Every structure is written in structure tokens, then in C-alpha cells.
Amino acid sequence: MHPLSAFLRTYYRYETLPGLLQDALLLAIRLTWGLQFVQTGWGKWHSLPKVTAFFAELGIPLPALNAHVVATTELVGGLLLALGLLSRLGAAPLIFAMIVAYATSEQEAIGQLMHGNPDPFFAAAPFLFLLASLVVLVFGPGPYSVDFALKKKFEKSAE
Numbered sequence: 001m002h003p004l005s006a007f008l009r010t011y012y013r014y015e016t017l018p019g020l021l022q023d024a025l026l027l028a029i030r031l032t033w034g035l036q037f038v039q040t041g042w043g044k045w046h047s048l049p050k051v052t053a054f055f056a057e058l059g060i061p062l063p064a065l066n067a068h069v070v071a072t073t074e075l076v077g078g079l080l081l082a083l084g085l086l087s088r089l090g091a092a093p094l095i096f097a098m099i100v101a102y103a104t105s106e107q108e109a110i111g112q113l114m115h116g117n118p119d120p121f122f123a124a125a126p127f128l129f130l131l132a133s134l135v136v137l138v139f140g141p142g143p144y145s146v147d148f149a150l151k152k153k154f155e156k157s158a159e
Contacts, residue, residue: 026135026142030081033132037078037094044071058104073097081136084145091137098130 044051055063080090109120141147
């Protein structure tokens with residue numbers, strides 16, 4: 001057997017190992033950041049007057065309503081993310097919330113990014129929340145999720 005063929009055969013035989021790591025990484029991202037969203041949403045719900053005042057200070061319209069919306073989005077969306085239930089649907093409003101967080105409370109970080117200094121943007125609090133939500137939106141929740149189990153169930157019943 002040609003050495004290149006032998007190498008490729010070995011490579012493709014063990015290619016599934018990174019796939020398994022990918023599944024574990026998606027689970028870790030969902031659990032870690034989903035539970036972080038739950039914690040921040042829960043915290044906002046239990047300090048709505050402070051959150052409302054902060055939103056008013058930032059000039060967000062209807063600060064009380066938006067405080068309730070953001071707290072609920074983070075709490076419910078984080079729970080969906082952690083469980084892997086309706087993951088992509090739950091990730092979308094979380095992404096929107098993090099973009100709004102950047103636009104309202106991290107304007108300096110956005111300005112620095114536009115001027116060639118990405119460090120403040122990547123160091124800002126919403127960044128990892130946004131990144132985790134984007135990963136789940138794009139790649140899905142992975143096989144260790146309620147979504148995956150439901151998908152298999154519905155595919156079987158369609159046969």
C-alpha cells in the first residue's frame with residue numbers, strides 16, 4: 001500500500017475522535033453559558049428596580065418593560081440552551097439581547113473595534129454570551145440534547 005494511502009486510511013479511521021470532542025464541546029458550551037444566562041436572568045428578575053434604573057440611565061426606551069423582557073429572555077433562553085431544547089430558537093433572542101447590550105452599554109468597545117483595537121470588544125461582558133449563542137445557532141445543540149432526541153423520535157414516526 002502506498003504510504004499516502006496508508007496515512008489517509010489511518011487519518012479517516014480516527015477522524016471520529018474530533019467529532020466526539022465536538023459533541024462534548026457543544027454540550028459544555030450549552031451547559032456553561034446556558035446556565036450563566038439563567039443565573040443572570042434570575043438575578044435581573046430579583047433586582048428589577050436596579051435593572052430598570054440602569055436601563056433608564058443608558059437611555060433605553062421603556063426601561064421597566066425592557067428589564068422584564070431581558071430578564072425573561074435570559075432566564076428562559078438560557079434554560080432552553082442548557083437543556084438543548086428548541087436551542088436554535090432560544091439562541092436567536094439571546095443573540096439579539098447581546099447585540100443590544102453591546103449597542104447600549106459597550107459603545108466604547110465597539111468604537112475601539114472600529115478603530116482597529118478589538119481587545120475591549122472581546123473583553124466586554126456580552127462577548128462570550130454572544131459567541132456561545134452564535135455557536136449554538138449555527139452548529140445546533142449537538143447529540144447530547146433534548147432537540148436531538150426529539151428529532152430522532154419524529155424522524156422514526158415519519159417512516
